[in-house]
Amino acid sequence: MKVGYGWILLFSAARAFWIPPTRHTSPHRLISLISGSVSGTSVFANNAGVYVHIPFCRRRCRYCDFAIVPVGSEDRTGFAHLNDQYTTALLHEITHHPSANLNHTITSIYFGGGTPSLAPISTLRAIFEKLYEQFHVAPDCEITIEMDPGTFDFAKATALRDMGFNRISLGVQSFNDTILESLGRIHRKIDVMNALQILQKVWGDDLNYSMDLISGLPGLSVAEWVNTLENVIHLQPRPNHLSLYDLQVEPGTVLGRWYSDSITKSTSSSSSSSLVTTLSLPSDEEASFMYKYASGYLRYYGYEHYEVSSYATPGHQSQHNQVYWAVDGEWYAFGLGATSHVKGQLVARPRTMADYLKWVYEPAVSLPSPTSWQDRLLDIVLKRLRTKEGLSLPWIGETFGSNYQNAIRRGAELGVDLALAHLDEEHGILTLTDPHGLLFSNSIISTIFAELENLPEWSTVKENQKTAV
């Protein structure tokens, strides 16, 4: 798209309307900016997202290191009490969060977990109402809930729709029952198909759903992965969003115990299922192929690969996730282990239930200091390069200084030489190539970080516009 003069005109038009902090003139959010001004959204259009964490799960999957609380099943007697306690605390947190009086418009709400679909409708409704009470929610706000197949029925789905949820994220991970069992997932392929049927019945043509899948799983061959993707394409209706994650074996998880860095075969003899000990992790070569194949295949079928792990049909990118990757994106977060980022401050909540409950009811202690300008810059580089839109070097130059712009250019040189990164000289936009650049995003970003951190001015504290707003 040729921007040129039109860009400058809109730029100044935008300026006339609002009194924005620097970030709003970032070309990175150009699209939403234009649409915002055209639709005449209100004058307090500081957009933000809200994340709510529902930590309950039936059990902990073998790859999971999130802040979750395994509860067995919802019929367990203890669950009601635990849920009450948690919900009360959560509502308390939402009511008393310190940013209550910022003029944000909420454009996305995300209920994540854990397994939010395990929470009783009453809980979800109470939280919903509280959010609307405390925040100014945009009428076209994207409201997502994560759901696992087998944890909801027609009635529940209907109630969720009626409440206002307009997007579902379905945790599938794989269509292969053997693999699902090995991961400790409680659902099987049949449950996925049933879940989809329910969703289709309830939301009909309005159904806007995303599906989570994991590549590089133990026992997953390249052929089986190809089959997984084919399964997705043949779903009726197809998901209009996909999150494809390359498996990260995390320390402290069961898979972390079974598969350490240097071995690809599980050597544990004490695992519960003898089945698992014979499943090997795909080699790096195979996992890398799975990533690249998915990218080509899905793009062929009309999905846009808009972030390292995210695919969407046009117009169906996750609004909520976009906030995470936007320059100076702001989001509130409530619940166990959730991390919020408002006014340049990153606040992480405690990850264990006991600590979280204690934290919620403690009088507000002094907030952590805002993100340093160095961290802000690194954050922006990291996040923008992971997206298809990329990083605007001229904007970096304007906002931070040309020396940083040049450092990034230097750091990206090797990537550009290896055809892993691409610099659009005309507009100064740096992107990582799809799929190879994205596949090595860590290395390229690290190299750029190293260039930045080596600058002599990196370790001096600066005033003026370099501090985070």
Add this chain to the structure above:
Amino acid sequence: MDLERERGITIKLQAARVLYTAKDGETYCLNLIDTPGHVDFSYEVSRSLAACEGALLVVDASQGIEAQTLANVYLALENDLEVIPVLNKIDLPAAEPERVALEIEETIGLDCSDIVHASAKAGIGIEDILESIVQKVPPPPAATGGPFRALIFDSYYDAYRGVIVFFRVVDGEINSGDKVRFLASAAEHDVSEIGIMQPNQVPTQALRAGEVGYLWGNIKDVLDARVGDTIVLSKEYKLRKADVKNDEEPIEPLPGYADSVPMVYCGLFPVDADDYESLRVALGKLRLNDAALSYEPETSGAMGFGFRCGFLGLLHMDVIQERLQREYDIDLIVTAPSVVYKVQKNEGKEEVIIDAPSKMPDLGRNDVALEPYVKMDILTPSEYNGAIIELGQERRGVLIDIKYLTPTRSTITYEIPLGEVITDFFDQLKSRTQGYASMEYSIIDYRESDLVRLDVKINYENAPALACIVHRDKAQQVGRRLCASLKELIPRQMFKIPIQACIGVKIVASEHINPMRKDVLAKCYGGGKSKYV
């Protein structure tokens, strides 16, 4: 010392004077010195033995004779001491007094027919021990009538009083207020106080031949009063100096003094370069109380500034490292040290000192490389002769002689490069001989050696910090080990990385690191960069 209590060992000497009324009705004055048993401190042990007439060989009745037992006994016998065997810990259920007594008789040859059975913890046999001392240990020899001489067997640094010196008077008399001279260091000091240990320090006016005591007098440096040195009175020294020729000692020093020779070396580098000063100060403070610790500055391309330190042994090294980390809170990197080489160019006209591998030039046809050699005497039970000779061969030693001191004990003499000694030779010697062998060495000269500089190339680029100087015959072996270690340590990159060890352009060993196939963080949502890079 905390360390002593923790490890259950004695590191520092303790002395005590006991007045004991024996069965014959006489009251005897016994001067007792407790010595460290550990091999690292054998020099200190030998000096304290030199200060004594007799020795109690205390053997654990449940453990029996250990390597160190033998080493100490031989030291005592060599010093012509009357050795009295004692069985200790007989109260333990695992005690086997008869078997151990027999072992002592057979291995050492001491008569154990009336060996004392004792338990220090239970208080059994203590009087019997004292009786046997009175009966068997000869009294100190009569003073010769010559000038005051005393043998230092220990010293330590006290923050308020300076160095406290423990000594045994061999001849003459010393009084509080006298001015003394230490022969080896030629230092002179006024004595503020002398006294005896009971075991706490009790001042007295005078000490005479045969007595054991301490003195202090504003002595700042423990190197002034070294273990094994002789103390004389300044005025007596000056009187006699007038009568003798220029380089003769006016008062004959007591025999057996020797500078402590480090057996084990290592490089100590602070993890944080800012800690270098603290490390220097800390080493200085440790040396105040430990004359055996030696250190000098060392720089390394890879590690920056640090020190090359010499120790009496591995325990000594261990203790010093632990004290540096614990008491001075310095994080250390410990490295294997190196020796100083020499290169003669232009047929001996030019000599270059090589104290770092990077200084080693490529040798032309007429250039000669030299390394320091030492003469080493290894004292060992004869059954380990084979193992020791194997070790010597491995370390490029030249066997000079094997002498049999007794049918079961030998001395093996080697001439061996110092570079092969200062790493883990001592440790190897001990482990191959179950701890029974001991070694002594001294530097002889620099000798021609086929030395080469082993370079390391990573991704075809030379890494000077990793270079080392080795003997050509060892180059391949060392090179292979180096490459294997580097392969493990260096992280993978997006391309294949060859690692090569070479002498000049010739590659003697190589490895490669496979490239990574992907390097991506799957999830990057609101949790900050904690999982990143």
